[in-house]
Amino acid sequence: WVTTAENPPVRIRPEIAATQPYRQGRQAAPDAFKLSSNESPFAPHPAVTAAIAEATINRYPDASAQALRDVLAARHGVSSDMVHVGAGSVSILSQLIQAVAGPGDEVIYSWRSFEAYPGLVTVAGANSVQVPSLTDHRHDLPAMAAAVTERTRAIIVCSPNNPTGTIVTEDEFTAFMAEVPRSVLVMFDEAYIEFAGPDAARGPALLAEHPNLVVLKTFSKAYGLAGLRIGYGLGAPYILDAARATAIPLSVTEQGQRAALAALAHEDDYRQQLDEIIARREQITDALIAQGWKVPRSHGNFVWLPTGDFTTAAAELFMERGIVARALGEGIRISIGEAESVDTLLKAAAEVVAKLP
Ligand code: PMP
Numbered sequence: 001w002v003t004t005a006e007n008p009p010v011r012i013r014p015e016i017a018a019t020q021p022y023r024q025g026r027q028a029a030p031d032a033f034k035l036s037s038n039e040s041p042f043a044p045h046p047a048v049t050a051a052i053a054e055a056t057i058n059r060y061p062d063a064s065a066q067a068l069r070d071v072l073a074a075r076h077g078v079s080s081d082m083v084h085v086g087a088g089s090v091s092i093l094s095q096l097i098q099a100v101a102g103p104g105d106e107v108i109y110s111w112r113s114f115e116a117y118p119g120l121v122t123v124a125g126a127n128s129v130q131v132p133s134l135t136d137h138r139h140d141l142p143a144m145a146a147a148v149t150e151r152t153r154a155i156i157v158c159s160p161n162n163p164t165g166t167i168v169t170e171d172e173f174t175a176f177m178a179e180v181p182r183s184v185l186v187m188f189d190e191a192y193i194e195f196a197g198p199d200a201a202r203g204p205a206l207l208a209e210h211p212n213l214v215v216l217k218t219f220s221k222a223y224g225l226a227g228l229r230i231g232y233g234l235g236a237p238y239i240l241d242a243a244r245a246t247a248i249p250l251s252v253t254e255q256g257q258r259a260a261l262a263a264l265a266h267e268d269d270y271r272q273q274l275d276e277i278i279a280r281r282e283q284i285t286d287a288l289i290a291q292g293w294k295v296p297r298s299h300g301n302f303v304w305l306p307t308g309d310f311t312t313a314a315a316e317l318f319m320e321r322g323i324v325a326r327a328l329g330e331g332i333r334i335s336i337g338e339a340e341s342v343d344t345l346l347k348a349a350a351e352v353v354a355k356l357p
Contacts, residue, residue, distance in 0.1 A: 019122050023115070032319070033341035036326040038162065038192070038302050040224030041338040042273050044259075048225070051262035052255045061254040068257045071264055072232055076204045084240040085260075087251040089191055089218040089231030092243060093156070094120045096214060096233070099242035100185050101126035101153040108147050109156040110139040112163065112329060114189065117156055126153070137164035137296045137304065141172055145179035154185040159200060160192040163326070163333035165298025167200040177210050185239065188215045191231075192300035194222035194274055195281070200299055204234055211236055214243075219256075221301060222274060223263040230256035277301050281336045287346050292353050305332045305349070307356065314352045321348035 003009040024037070065085035073080040086092035093116070101107050103125040109117050111130035121128045129152070131144045144155060157176075159168040168176075173188075180186060188203040203215030214235030220226035230252065233240060263270070285303055288295045295303055307314040308330055315327035318334075322344050326333040334345065 013125075015122050015125070019119055022119055029322075029324075032322045032324050033337050033344060034324045035302075035335040035337045035341060035345070036324045036333075037226070038221060038300065038333075038335045039226050040221065040273070040277075040301075041336075041341075042224050044224060045263060045266055045269060047262040047266050048259045051258040052228075055254040055258050060250050061252060061257060063250050063252070065252055065257050068260050069232075071261060072234075075264065076234055078204075078207065078234060079237075081237040082207075082234055082240065084233045084235075084243055085252055085257070086231055086233065086243075086247065087229040087253075087256070088220060089189070089216040089233070090116055090120075091229075091247070091251065092214075092216055092231060092233040093117075093187060093189070094123070095243035095246045096185065096187060096239070097121060097124045097126065097154060098246040099239075104151060105153045106149060106151045107154045107156065108144055108152060110144060110158065110161065112331075113156070113158045114162045114191075115328060127151075133161075133164070133166075136166070137161070138166040139168060141168065141176040142179070145176055148180060148184060152184050154187060155180065156187045156189060158189040158191075160190075160196050160299035162192065162300065163302065163328050163331065164296055164304045165192075165300045165302060166296055167196055167299045169199050170201040170206070173201045173206060174209075177206075177213070180212070182212045184212060186210065186213050188213060190215060191218045192221055192302075193217070194270075195278055195301050196299035207234060212239075214239055219260050219263060223260070223270060224273075225256070225259050225263065228253065228256040228259050230260045277336050280339070280342065284336065284342060284345065288349055288353075291346075291350050293349065302333050302335045305334065305352075306330060307332050307352075310356055314356075317352050317355070318348050321351065323348050 069080040069083040072083045097120050101124050105126040106129050107121045107126050108129040110133050118128050134140050190203045214233050216233050218231035311327045318325045
């Protein structure tokens with residue numbers, strides 16, 4: 001697009017001009033397994049499909065998502081003003097960051113973690129403070145608490161952590177919260193909690209003790225509704241009201257709301273899917289360790305393969321062998337997919353590990 005003296009460029013905020021748009025995991029070639037976005041490999045529940053078909057399309061959705069909030073409130077034993085629904089939990093993260101942090105403010109999170117965090121902080125005009133994770137890939141919670149300054153407005157804790165699969169225990173979280181000033185918002189991102197073992201802290205159980213805590217949950221992973229964009233936050237009504245004030249109006253569709261309600265009404269049917277993914281994750285992790293990979297034990301629906309400087313080449317090799325994986329800095333994240341993907345994945349992984357320097 002040519003700009004001239006008469007048509008000078010529109011001024012883009014410099015920090016936005018320097019920011020890459022969120023990079024989605026690659027789409028799969030027709031004969032490849034797409035294991036790059038931590039999606040559910042299962043077909044939608046028939047009740048979900050039926051619920052979507054009933055949605056009104058020519059009218060705007062209920063912006064308050066009242067019916068869904070009532071059900072979620074009952075499920076978590078809170079009042080419905082402690083529930084906020086968004087177009088995926090990433091929307092709510094964005095809304096909360098916008099609500100509390102602006103230019104010059106700081107948002108702390110562990111790194112490496114969910115790759116959307118840096119961009120969301122930048123869009124708010126705030127600065128990311130990335131605290132390196134421990135060598136076993138867990139959050140360094142004491143260092144995160146110690147990183148708080150008078151400019152800190154929010155901290156994001158991700159458990160299970162995307163992309164490494166590590167968790168925060170309840171004791172660790174409680175000790176961390178004791179160090180964090182109550183004026184700092186703590187966002188507990190538990191997008192993958194349904195895949196985690198009993199040692200992982202459960203966000204909703206912590207709400208009563210910690211008034212500055214918001215728990216973020218999603219229907220994208222365990223419930224397989226990623227394409228419908230529906231997630232929610234639990235926390236103090238005044239904090240969620242602030243998130244609502246920064247939200248793009250009417251972005252949560254009726255399809256999403258109805259689908260979430262249908263999924264919750266058939267929750268027991270999802271248990272078998274979760275068990276299947278968890279069992280497959282353990283099988284894959286054991287096999288990868290036997291191949292020589294240093295894979296951390298994952299509590300998510302994915303595994304993390306440290307590949308260091310070889311990451312780009314390793315992702316290419318996986319691609320050539322029919323596995324679309326996600327290259328993220330110093331490692332590769334591979335989602336646990338359909339049963340048919342396991343052999344292809346393990347064969348490719350054996351080839352890649354043999355080539356690691
Ligand atoms: N948090 C984490 C840690 C994630 O990995 C993801 C999805 N990749 C999200 C939040 C966002 O999920 P959604 O917006 O689909 O609810």
